[in-house]
Amino acid sequence: MDRRKFLALAGAATAAPLVSKTAQATEITEDNPEFFGVLVDTTRCIGCRQCEVACAEANDLPVPDIKNDNALDAERTTATDQWTVVNRYETDEGEIFAKKQCMHCGQPACAAACLTNAMEKTETGPVTWDGGKCMGCRYCMLSCPFNIPKFEYESINPKIQKCIMCSERLEEGGMPACVEACPADALMFGKKQELMQIARVRIYSHPDTYVRHIYGEHEVGGTSWLYLSSVPFEQLGFRTDLGTLTYPDYTREFLYAVPLVFLLGPPLLYGLHHLAGRDGDENTEGGHS
């Protein structure tokens, strides 16, 4: 067995993770001025569900019959044909409504999980799905801390369905359909840095109205969508135990170990092979017989 083969193999194997480092250099951060998001002020939401209607119309989904379906009676999750839902919560401060959809994380778990880059954090902010790349492994669903990506199990050409923050409308200079439709100013579209300032101003100027927590500021490293609330976020069905680590951080060390193992493993094993061998012992060299 010649050494050149090892080096070639090790080199090829090392190349892939090295390229990934350059890819990470361009990763989207909150300092990027083009990073858009939405601020949801749950103290203003009246539970009219106009956002659900607008979302369905903008994305060719079945439009919910908001007058007659009594959907607020039970807590709902998003679905393959409904990318956003408004839920009603009984809280310490009475009845409060909270709109749920993809949080559009700054460094999303789904995108870090995706082996084909079908899930992507676009530069402007939306996390989008590309059906031309996706192979339907559903690791994004397993990874998403908010359980947002939904899969069409009944289809033979199944798609991953989730809110894409109306990325096409954003490209044309517009705003998400739900924000535009909100009659109560509960939703505000803008750059995340600006939204953060507005959210802080609201908390400082009305300290009795809001809890001092902007959901999405630090959760899973920060999300494009931000929430204000008058009650602790647990009462609105939000998980507050997700931590502030971004998802790529969970596997970064493991991925950094990969090129190391590929570089050091073969020479180590080759060395062991020679250490273990006795002079003239060709018995186990190169196979059986």
Add this chain to the structure above:
Amino acid sequence: MSTANSVAPRQSVWQFILSELKPKGPIFTPFNIISVPTILAGLVIVVWRFAFGLGSVTNLTQDYPWGIWIGFDVMTGVAFAGGAYIITFTVYIMRAGKYKSLVRATVLNGFLSYLFYAGALFLDLGRPWHIINPIIGNSFGYNSILFLVSWHFMLYMMAEALEFSPVVAEWLGLERAKKILHKLTLGTVIFGVVLSTLHQSGLGALYLFCKPKLHPLWYTEFLPVLFLVSSVFAGLSMIIFEGTLSHRVFKTQIDPKKHHTFDDIVFGLSKGAAVAMYVYLFIKFVIFIHGQHWHFITTGWGWLYILEVGGLVLLPCALYTHGYRQRRIGMVRLAAILTLLGIMFNRLNISVIAFNWQLPTRYYPSIGEIVVTLMVIFTEIWVFRWVVYRMPVLRETTEGNRK
């Protein structure tokens, strides 16, 4: 048995392969009677799945995107197949000649396991026509653990095929090809061992993203290490289990002299498995203490955890230890079975049972999922048996079989 393989010297390779396709041995065995209908039913379900979508045959939901096709077929199957990298490491790197007779059967089993169990992944993909995407490079998800694992599966399957290829060449009587392929063995072994350490641990690393969903008794940042270490004793136990069965089922294939030495080999493997289990238990212990999860022990989850770690790791570890010291072969075999059950239980706990522990909804595999899983296992055994009866896997060589 050996005369059955003899062919006329002028017969072409293809004629030989055709003649070898015919069944050898009795047809109406209990195994065949059970496995054939299961395989046929499984094939129908597979056709159904591709005609009407995953939801038509599986119980998968939006909360449980991965069921037993991943949790058992892939997670458990790959751990069981770990024996191939352990044995090739022991024989070719550490040059422990004692275990040489295990190499061919173990590598064959490993290769077929990857081919079928990891291949079952294909059935689980919603959009399998895009499986080529992460390979051809129009969309490399470099940062994805799954990208790493899938590439490793593919490369490792090639490495295993190369490691086994001299046996195929010998079967076909291609002496020159066999010599060339032989020379590649050490290289492929080294490559295979490196790949194995990374993707055995990589399967655990997949669940690093599931911190909010996986029960704290199972979630730890050391999941990759636990998966790697447990693949060592999973693989060794599988060799003991499979070897014991093979020595009964394929008795005619094995030199009677080797029947006696086999017990010796098994005791050696037992010792190896026990040591790996001590390491595993030590890591488990440190994680448990460090994680401060005492309060979970009295819950139902705690009992599952105690059953898994105590009943299906600590107990077989003790049985292995006592078994190889007292040279009690029955005890060691029992330990192997318990260990395999423990690995299965551990992988299913992580992927299915303790997954989404905070949600009220639970996932139970559908009949279709179970039948397809059995189909995969039975098909693998069929191919394994087919190869063993024809190629020099368990017997020393084909000398005398061919001219």
